[in-house]
Amino acid sequence: MNVRRYRARDMREAMRQVREYQGPDAVILSTHRVDGMLEVVAAFDSELVEQEGVTPAKLGTTARSRDNLPPSDPDLEAMRRELSDLRHLLVAQNNATEMAQWAARHPLAAELVSRLAHCGFNEKLARSLVGGIAEDQHIETAWSRLRARLSAALTVTQPDVLERGGMLALVGPTGVGKTTTISRLALRQMRRMGREAVSLVTLDRQRFGAYKQLQAFGQMAGLSVMLMEDERELTTLASHTGDGRLVLIDTAGRAARDMMERRLFSTVRAETSLETWLVVAATHQARVMNQILQAFEGCEPTALVLTKVDEAALLGEVLSVLLEQRLGLTFYSDGQRLTEDFHAIDTAHLTSLALREVVTQQQPRRWAGQQSTAGMGGADELSAYNPYANHADSQAGMILESVVPFSKRPHVGF
Template identity: 55%
Template sequence: MNVRRYQARSMQDAMRQVREQQGPDAVILSSRRVDGMLEVVAATEAPTESTPPARPSSVRSARPVAADPDLAAMRRELRDLRSMLAQQQALSERDQWAVRHPLAAEISERLVECGFEDTLARSLIGAIQEDMASDDAWNRLRARLSASIATVQPGVLERGGVLALVGPTGAGKTTTLSRLALHRIRRLGPDSVTLVTLDRQRIGAYKQLQAFGQMAGVPVMLLENERDLVSLAKRAASGHLILVDTEGRAARDAAEHPLFAQVRHLIDLETWLVIPATHQAGVLRQVLQAFQRCEPSALVLTKIDESERLGEILSVLLEQHLGLVFQSDGQRIEEDFHKADTAHLTGLALGESSVRLQPRVEVENSWFASREQAPLVRPEPSPRTATPTPTPRMAPAPSVMTRDSLVLESVIPFRKSAHAAY
């Protein structure tokens, strides 16, 4: 290593001396002012024994030199210094932007605190004008975010066919299946739906569906494989709805062995992907990517009430094309299951709806109204301590609903929260 020290009146003069003495490949190691003069330390690789001394304009030898610990440490310091300067420059540019756009900077910071990714936050505030009032700007941003979340209509629940729920373990597929079945029973009666499970790994999942089927008066079938599902679907009457529960799968297994790949073309099959709002953004992205091979047509978002930062989840939802069809925010079968409501989700994500909204009992859309049953009469409220009348089919229990009481509940309009827009 050839290290030399130069003194000059200016950096241009010092660089000229370095090029003349050590060539264009010399590296500046340090520079400082000493007694009014600029002192520069430069280094270049020493020539090898088989190569004559290089002239100032010669090319650096391609042969590597022996490692110098001091030089390696100095290079690391220079690399760290460059990285620090780049970060400071980026921070300075952001600070300058914040000074020029204080309102947008304030809203962007608030979005990031709510869990939204920085790039998404910067994109959302693109339409904000600095002369707007703060409340007006926030309302516009809320409306833009709500409108950006895609939703779909549950057409399969109207026309019938086969609807399968897929997703990771613990996402809430079995509970969602029971809720959808109860909606169908509410409209067309227990003969209009069949419950099927392909989950032979978890006995508890089948037992849960079996108990629900006994109370609701609907058949529950445990099938061996997807071919059995094809046979069942072909025997079903037109307009009959078959709801299929599947076992929870890890992302890698779902990607390598997609469900229904061999039978999808044989029957009228639709799949919904059930995802929990408790997943971190990175895990949720893996789930969405892995289950794409199952060809889902819609998303069901569950466990919203357990999510710490819903903005993180919405950031991921905005990156993909699948629309949201249902959402759930609790364990109650009726009150905590709603059609997709992006306005309410946005409010929750922005920290504006921390209190659970009270449910309504009015039916506002014929989607839940029975076409064949008599007009419904809302029962008079009874005290919590009142004991339901026993039925001959099943003895009543505090935590288990009898079949007759479940049928009675199934003809009572589903009570949806004030945020649900049917």
């Protein structure tokens, strides 16, 4: 808001100054006589002009240099701030009035939107979901229909890499559970196709103790864990991989801002087939989730794994973001146990959690592909394995023994 004070002999002269310095769209706020001169206070809303697309060329003389304008004083600056605050207040009141009028016309839809907002869903998505629901329905009937819409709107994908084998790398920020997810996928593959059908690779040399966690799991599961220096070694590894073998690759976590210009596996993809999944935590705020999805686009992920569902305060906030992007969900986790808390995507269950509905306690759900572990040796014990437990005393030796530097023994485990 541009507020100026002018002094002139009469109103004609004052108006000429106002038009010259602030343009024909300026508004006269007050006029009074001071020492025989006419004092005029005028204002010009530059923010409104920008919103309406009015350019300086349309305002004629208003595009003059600021050096030629009369100097402002503290009183005018205070008035400017007050007018700006008043304008924002009026806009907010106008929006509230429009919302109240809409709610009065559509009371059922307004109640549904309010419930969704309470669950963390943004207003734009909420209004889209309730669109077309008849106002003459009972509230619970309408809520059931809304639940079905939300469940159907979630994108689910079922990548075939777990069936055909190949290289699968998990990428994502630090602390989202990539290493734990690698262990879960490895155990799933072992139960379905045997221990010889899966291999573990880690590229994480940055986070202290990160690869030791995977190595501890590998020792307990009877799997070798290859620690690689860089992405290029994956090309050599691919030439030794047999048909049907799944190579699970753990990567170092990176902040979203560090991934904007980085393209993981860009050189490897030109020489071998490699698929990436993006691991995200349900505890992320919507703004952070959007940044992560944008930052990791360069990794060309084909699916999403959602972790820490049990820790999310408002799951609806995360689902609002996921509903507006192209990647489909493939697995989610809601606890620390390797098998019982790792599930193939169940949109109905996720929707119930997001809507904060009471979920009936049932027997632990079996995740996709879970079969009998007869003949698997210690695989049953791994079901209760907590990768964050302290194994320093009992497993210090075996952790060191499970380190297999790929650069020295490239054929280990194949």
